[in-house]
Amino acid sequence: MAKISQNVIPSRQHLGGSHPFAFTETGVAMLSSVLKSQRAREMNIAIMRAFVALRKLLVEQTDLRLEIENIKKKLDNHDKNIELVFQYLDELLEKKENPKPEKPPVGYKLKGKS
Template sequence: MSQLKNVIIPEELIVSKIYLIRGQKVMIDRDLSEMYGVETRVLNQAIKRNAKRFPPDFMFQLTVQELSDWKSQNVISNKEKMGLRKLPKVFTEQGVAMLSSVLNSETAIAVNIRIIRTFTRIRQMLTDHTDLRLEVEQIKKKLDHQDKNMEAVFQYLDELLVRKEAPEPDRKSIGYQFGSGKS
């Protein structure tokens, strides 16, 4: 258990290794193996031995086009590209969680806990931002409604000003008049 305390992976490093591929937040096998302190081939061997634990929504292999897109988006150097002899496997949050049962070492457990907490924090931040966005939309709708009301008020005030500036027509007085002499 003492090893769990010694594993320190900065959250920023984990976040920088989470990519959006096929509309999912994923981590690449070589990044995970580096964090776990094992070779990528060792990680992949463990996955192969436990293939039933990794359905397609937990792990999938990149296509040639996805790998090319990923390399260009992340400006991978030639040295780093050399290490990619095979199409990498990528793991969703659930796949990363499953890795802890496949790589049953203290380091793997500690790293997985850190990664899962980071995924959770990212999800919470997205939820918070969604709530904030909804509140902003509600405020915009209210302001839009108020703008329309203000336009109506100003239009009414303009009409009143136009009426006030126009000469009043002679009005026939109504009611009882004193001293008219008629009875």
């Protein structure tokens, strides 16, 4: 059975053999204008509070997700910087292990002086 989410209960021709499993916030508000019993009003208030809580939760999670993404970016930058430091250290160690051969001094050699 396919899941359908509608604002209000659709006509039978639009159901396609399945029933809706959830209402949107607008659908609940529209339904409450049709149903007039005390129980319907109480349920409407409870459902609307649930939608408000859900919306608040989503906003809080979005903020948290953005903070986590910022931390990940910083960590990626730190990782790259640490890699560069190790690369430079490796290059310095290679230079120390394989020193360049000394070049003879440029200029004239004077007789009698070493």
